[in-house]
Amino acid sequence: MAAALSLASRYHAFTNSVFDGIGENLPGWSESLSELDLQSLWFAGEFGNEFTSMDGKRIMVRDFGIWNHAAGPDFTGCALQCGDEILRGDIELDPDVRDWERHGHGGNENYERVVLHLFMQAPEARMFTRTAAHREVTQVWLKPEMLRDAAQPRRMAEARLGRCATPLSEMESAQVSSLVEAAAQFRLRRKSEKLHALIRIHGREQAVYQSLANALGYRHNQRAFTILTQRLPLKVLLKHDAPEREALLFGVSGFLESVRYEDTEPETRAYLRVMWSCWWKLRNAYVNWLEEPNRPRWQIAGARPGNHPQRRLGALCALLDSWKKVFAALRTPKAWSRKGFTAALLALEHEYWSRHYTLMSEPATKSVALIGDTRVQEMLANVVYPLLVPERGDLWAEFMELPALLDNQKVRRAALRLFGEDPRARTFQKRLYQQQGLLQIYEDYCLEDDSACEGCPFPEKMKEWRA
Ligand code: SF4
Known part of the structure; x- marks a missing residue:
């Protein structure tokens, strides 16, 4: 090239x-995109495939899985690399980190396999994502600067x-x-x-x-x-x-x-x-x-x-x-x-x-x-x-x-x-x-x-x- x-x-x-x-100062950038748009952008790799989680770990998405058309998490059959470890499971994307609890995912067994929770907004106080079995799920905050073209x-x-x-x-x-x-x-x-x-x-x-x-x-x-x-x-x-x-x-x-x-x-x-x-x-x-x-x-x-x-x-x-x-x-x-x-x-x-x-x-x-x-x-x-x-x-x-x-x-x-x-x-x-x-x-x-x-x-x- x-x-x-x-x-x-x-x-x-x-x-x-x-x-x-x-992109950093785009007013209401995520509000102007629907949850569906954001899922589509994620699945197209437009946010990238390497991230830092909320607790500072480097995460690489090895497999974006398939877009789930049944009840449950948005993307299933995914694979993440976290250091030397490969995590296999599902990915959920919500506009706001609080949507996990608002939508009842925390008590829903269908979300037990979720290995990554993505969101675009979060309150000042840290909110954790946990499954019904009280397993903590890795979180990544998606930011507008990751999405330059689409924004x-x-x-x-x-x-x-x-x-x-x-x-x-x-x-x-x-x-x-x-x-x-x-x-x-x-x-x-x-x-x-x-x-x-x-x-x-x-x-x-x-x-x-x-x-x-x-x-x-x-x-x-x-x-x-x-x-x-x-x-x-x-x-x-x-x-x-x-x-x-x-x-x-x-x-x-x-x-x-x-x-x-x-x-x-x-x-x-x-x-x-x-x-x-x-x-x-x-x-x-x-x-x-x-x-x-x-x-x-x-x-x-x-x-x-x-x-x-x-x-x-x-x-x-x-x-x-x-x-x-x-x-x-x-x-x-x-x-x-x-x-x-x-x-x-x-x-x-x-x-x-x-x-x-x-x-x-x-x-x-x-x-x-x-x-x-x-x-x-x-x-x-x-x-x-x-x-x-x-x-x-x-x-x-x-x-x-x-x-x-x-x-x-x-x-x-x-x-x-x-x-x-x-x-x-x-x-x-x-x-x-x-x-x-x-x-x-x-x-x-x-x-x-x-x-x-x-x-x-x-x-x-x-x-x-x-x-
Ligand atoms: S590039 Fe566009 S904005 Fe810049 S001077 Fe020319 S016409 Fe104006």
């Missing part, structure tokens, strides 16, 4: 001071010319270009680190499946897709045939039970009949996840028909039907073929979802691609190249060739703030990697600035870059 992304470290050093302290606020900076536009316009194009490339490399390196950490926890195939599904979630439903794929891992789904897989995905997502059969058109009724014929046999095992607040939260209002999460889930079903073909290109770095991967995704079809946007919509007059060019590009930028570049350095050059297809409001806003009317604004948005670089600068500086550019260090820092 070092040789392939040599500019990433330079950008990191250039931006380092901006990162200091991010980043999702907001937009004002659409106006920024203070950095003047020094940027005075910089030679080659210097601006290298700054944008460095920011793009840094962005890819961070995505790589995150994805490879996920691979270490859950294996390559599950990590890729989860990440591709996350990309299908578009902007607003990424977390919901991640939760669904964490709860229905690939190895579970691939044991079932296609109708059962779809019943599981639409059942556990809550979509299947949210639709009244008699309100739908005939083709949908036929589709629902097939899914329900499987779902009623499987449903019992997942009933715990169908109740609030355990259901994934889908954001549907304002979504374009093509981006409706039901249709995206239909695309995921089609992707799973062709999983071997899709994953073949990603199994090893040597196997990579952009042409093969792209063609496999663009060719995905589904008898029902190729002609429907939602379970409530009338069929479209003609078939519509389930995964289009823009979505493929999102997957290339967020999954494929972050996966492969650290393993095959020459792929950075291939990534740099990709044209920009994304029509991203944030990219447009970043270009406006950094370049204004400068004709070079377009030059620096032609390629996908350039868009990624602009997004990184925008997030690192514009979104961290609350002084209307006045206190932003970027304009002055550019002198360092020139030097």
